[in-house]
Amino acid sequence: MESLKGKTALITGAGKGLGKAMALALAAESVNLILIARTKTDLDKVSTEAKALNSGISVSSFAVNVGSYAEVKTAIEKISATSPVDILINNAGILKTGGYLELPVEEWEEVIQVNVLGTYYVTHEVLPLLLKQSSGDIINIASTAGLKGSAKMSVYGASKAAVINMTESLMQEVRKSNIRVTTVNPSTIATEMTLNANFTDGNAEKVLQPEDLAYVIVHNLKLPKRAFVKEFGLWSTNP
Template structure:
């Protein structure tokens, strides 16, 4: 039997990149997958990829994770389609430069609203039923930028530090409840978003499936095992 048969997962930011890879990997392990993102055309591509590998248990929901009402609708549609939510992957994120000296308040707000508030909205939406069932797993995708700050990433790094803090605090809040929390911090990944990012030519960027495999590893451990933190970097 596949490792996630019968489980239902919500993956935010599932229209491309890491989120799409996680969704496809979950589906390949037999999960029911709910795809959430703003770009409906790209969501449709991920959905078709999942169906092409033989899993029709997939639902796409156009979602702006920075809007609480969108998140509430996402969870409602997921529960109506598949029942309880077993896995939540908070992957949606805004990666904008917006250093403090730039004065680009709009960019700061987009990152804060999506990376921090969006993560909290999704957690808030699934957590009560998980605690009631004493079962569930929340996976937050942070970044190595949550450990290291450059002069161009001040605000972005601040949001990823926040995601790591939310993960660490939530794990303590949920101790002995049966609900697990994992924080995953990827290094440079070869995605559409990072395609033009400066990178030494002799070093290979991570592939999205590398992060997806880390997520599957975390969620397929025995119920008494909580993998709290995984950092994945290129060699």
């Protein structure tokens, strides 16, 4: 397994939940962090925790709505002027549920804007940096919801299916440039998003925890550079 010490990871949706767990897990591996989320107070808390965990790393944060190309472009321009990027984790996403005719058109559009276009926008701006250095990792957090349709999950499932296909296409395009691209399809993880949607039926311990996936992400990144996992799912042992 390779060391991640000294590498720099850019993580979107890093203010809480899975993004926070991945940030702290990478901080423990001496990875420098660039954190992106909408809410500055959330980013400040994660930054403080990461520095407390490992004072030897650098941590910077940017309050950005990844669904806005203008905001993403401005942030990545600032980042690229001061820091390399070795690892990109596209984790930012939102969840809306409801019947096909019940969910307002505006909410459908918002989910696609953040989950699909947000992933595209960030990758579009970071990818040239990775190509220039002929190395890097891109990890896109999709979902088992993108693998098959479910009632009242049409827009979330469609958005994650798009991420799965987009990630596979990118992987085929850049793997010969020494850039590893991985699709991650977790089942339900106990985050604020899924708890608010009542996906855990009031029992958050029966599903995956953010730290479970963060652990797998770290070990995936530590694989020898000659190898990578192109896609994986992570499931809870509880039915």
